[in-house]
Amino acid sequence: MTEPKYQRIAATLKAAIAEGEYGPGDRLPGENDLMAAHGVARMTARQALGVLQSEGIAEARKGAGVFVRTFHPLRRRGIQRLTREAWGSGRSVWSVDATDRDVVVDQIRVGEEPAAEHIARVLGLVADEPVCVRDRRFVLDGKPVLLSTSSLPAGLVAGSPITRPDTGPGGIYARLAELGHEPVHFREEVRSRMPTSDETARLALPGGTPVLLVCRTAFTQDGSAVEVNEMVLDANSYILEYDFDA
Template sequence: MTGNAQPGRVGYRDIANDLRRQIDSGELPPGSKVPGENDLTSQYGVEQPTARRALDVLKNEGLIVAKRGSGTFVREFKPIRRVSPDRLQAGTSWGSGRPIWTADVGTRPRTEGVTVDVELPAAQVAEVLNLDGGSHVVVRRRTYVVDDKPVQLATSYYSEALVAGSAITQINTGDGGAYARLKELGYEPVRFREELRVRMPRDAERETLDLAQGTPVILIVRTAYTADDQPVEVNEMVLDSAAYVLEYKFTSED
């Protein structure tokens, strides 16, 4: 198309399709600069609004990202591989005094903005934790940063009556994190349920995670249970979808 473009005969979708083909084929590899609006107007013989709209299509698809003062580039994807259920095995992660993150990135990420509060829970959290009306929860909020890039927001909820006075109510929960502390309290998590969905980010999430235009987030809600099926934690995680591959391992055995 690029060699035969004629004014008035090329629409923004044609330009977007051509650029998408170049990205998919590797002609424009990850990290490479994408032609700007002025280049596209000249190359395809179109007006600037048409060129701008073509680039917006690819930004909304998450294929390209604009970097202020530098131009527009093909999105690079260097994923964190989140492996379940390996990351929750007590014998190889938190039960050994290591963070669950070691199964994902081999090290502990930087944690920013940790807050601990006591609040009345939302109805859905109270229901999952089997709390009576008026019961409070300890809420831990934090942001995880890998290679200087925020990649995940996490908010954990615990019954205040269950964890009062423990390190779970402190900024630093100690080696092994909150699950190790729950075990010390006699409420060891042994079973987990995760619910996952994808949605577009809220404004605050977009800002905190520094998300490029068109980037959805992955919402994972994990509930931790003891051996007698008592729910002891609800953890709501918001992940930058451009930073993750989610891997799940299964067997055919009961």
């Protein structure tokens, strides 16, 4: 019935943060402070701090202390980036940094692979048929924020710049159009979950940070899919925006 000690301690810390006693980036009371203040064992104090870390409220830096996390999201416009319309005004609920900071490609790997089962199904291929895979990592101010894996039917893009790291002006969609497979319709599917250990490493994620999964499928006029792009986003770095008319 009674609340465990570690939850009570965690609650007091959360309350103090909510009160503004500790702001973003500030150092929280550490294990030793909590042991003294609440008269508990080290493991109990650790458990309390662990609650805040697993909720993404705080972040421990080994040897330094436990600090309140910050939230500086990027805004990613899912639709305007692929059309050129502009609805323009209308304030946003979340405050945005005025400057659209620039995200740049950090790592890139282009190659040909047998298609995974779920990719082959969408692209209308038989399993293990080759696909052109473009695997990229994007960084913002040195911090990786996005992993993107794009798959296209290998037979469709063979010999085109799509199979090379630099696809030229307009990117792969412009090249697809030149090949007679212009994408005219897109579908984005969005999920969220905790990262795998591989994603944690590649995105340098602190504990308690989920990832957003965005899977975009590009369709041509005849309704066939020509590209599947699976993206993994640091949830702490992104707001996805979708604007559309009724």
